[in-house]
Amino acid sequence: MNALWSDMVKRTEPYTPGEQVNGEEWIKLNTNENPYPPSPRVFEALQQELTSNLRKYPESNPEELRNALAELHQVSADQVFIGNGSDEVLAFSFMAFFSPEKPILFPAITYSFYPTYAALFDISHAAIPLQEDFNLDEKAFCNSEGGVIFPNPNAPTGISLSIDGVANIVSGNRGRTVIIDEAYIDFGGVTAIPLLERFDNLLIIRTMSKSRSLAGLRIGYAIGSKNMIEALNRIKNSFNSYTIDRLALAAGVASVNDKDYFNDMIQSIIQTREQAKKVFESVGFTVLPSVANFLFVHHPEIPAKQLHKSLKDKQILVRHFSKPETEEWLRVTIGSDDEMKQFFEKLFELVGVWTDKSSAY
Numbered sequence: 001m002n003a004l005w006s007d008m009v010k011r012t013e014p015y016t017p018g019e020q021v022n023g024e025e026w027i028k029l030n031t032n033e034n035p036y037p038p039s040p041r042v043f044e045a046l047q048q049e050l051t052s053n054l055r056k057y058p059e060s061n062p063e064e065l066r067n068a069l070a071e072l073h074q075v076s077a078d079q080v081f082i083g084n085g086s087d088e089v090l091a092f093s094f095m096a097f098f099s100p101e102k103p104i105l106f107p108a109i110t111y112s113f114y115p116t117y118a119a120l121f122d123i124s125h126a127a128i129p130l131q132e133d134f135n136l137d138e139k140a141f142c143n144s145e146g147g148v149i150f151p152n153p154n155a156p157t158g159i160s161l162s163i164d165g166v167a168n169i170v171s172g173n174r175g176r177t178v179i180i181d182e183a184y185i186d187f188g189g190v191t192a193i194p195l196l197e198r199f200d201n202l203l204i205i206r207t208m209s210k211s212r213s214l215a216g217l218r219i220g221y222a223i224g225s226k227n228m229i230e231a232l233n234r235i236k237n238s239f240n241s242y243t244i245d246r247l248a249l250a251a252g253v254a255s256v257n258d259k260d261y262f263n264d265m266i267q268s269i270i271q272t273r274e275q276a277k278k279v280f281e282s283v284g285f286t287v288l289p290s291v292a293n294f295l296f297v298h299h300p301e302i303p304a305k306q307l308h309k310s311l312k313d314k315q316i317l318v319r320h321f322s323k324p325e326t327e328e329w330l331r332v333t334i335g336s337d338d339e340m341k342q343f344f345e346k347l348f349e350l351v352g353v354w355t356d357k358s359s360a361y
């Protein structure tokens with residue numbers, strides 16, 4: 001270990017992002033990106049921004065985008081905090097609301113950045129096992145010492161918790177922060193935003209990477225009480241005054257303003273997901289009931305790790321998590337109809353070869 005490293009670096013186990021590949025020949029179903037382009041209005045806004053103000057710093061506390069998001073979510077602009085992707089908003093939230101000596105709770109199967117942030121900021125934590133059917137055990141998340149964080153719907157399962165379930169967890173943690181990571185909520189979950197009227201210990205984090213197809217521009221945001229947003233601003237302004245660049249800000253506003261395009265895109269992805277679920281099941285996969293833009297699937301005979309590798313050999317990327325709880329499963333992002341057709345053609349070949357082989361033994 002490097003003697004020059006700080007304790008913070010030494011105890012850190014960095015998050016491993018999904019593999020990024022270049023080239024048209026790859027079908028990328030491994031990082032929950034949106035298969036469709038962003039709204040055409042985004043490209044117009046980017047073009048305009050490119051030809052005007054790039055020599056100037058962007059706004060530090062972006063007013064136009066906060067106003068657009070406030071209107072969209074029916075909250076006030078001082079309840080909105082914007083960051084460079086929701087990963088940054090999550091990192092700031094760990095710093096702003098969780099303390100080292102008070103253990104926080106998150107699900108044992110969840111977004112793997114949470115344990116990374118907990119280690120980085122030296123925050124003790126307990127990973128709460130999911131129930132056998134992969135649902136969250138609501139009661140186990142009540143009465144935390146230091147706060148709670150979980151995605152709704154959860155990742156990588158895609159399963160959502162009901163709004164009553166969320167309310168129970170928030171009310172079971174009065175005086176401690178409960179963070180709901182709604183990265184995938186637009187694909188069919190029920191948002192906890194209306195609960196903000198009842199609870200002052202709730203923070204909701206969103207991203208434009210998935211449902212708005214803007215992963216490349218890095219825009220995330222949080223919605224919470226004015227008091228919580230002030231805490232996030234205090235962290236941000238002690239770190240970097242300009243976390244979101246001008247192009248991202250312009251694109252974010254344009255995307256929020258194009259509601260029809262957004263709704264159509266979401267409907268297409270939901271339809272493809274439901275169709276894909278049936279196709280997986282028709283060749284023997286177990287598929288969790290996802291309301292996200294991905295499916296978590298398991299085949300009783302084919303080891304997930306091997307299937308992941310065989311698909312990669314055919315230039316298809318899906319995500320395999322090698323932790324013991326999830327090593328038998330694959331997470332498959334919903335692509336376009338055409339991508340899914342190609343994916344299933346290749347998958348059928350592999351399933352056919354594998355099941356023939358296994359029946360020969």
Ligand SMILES: Cc1ncc(COP(=O)(O)O)c(C=O)c1O
Pocket residue numbers: 031032084085086087088111151155181183206207208209215218219220
């Ligand atoms: C549950 C969850 N939260 C947050 C993120 C981060 O998204 P962003 O691109 O906004 O940093 C992801 C991305 O995969 C995610 O799965």
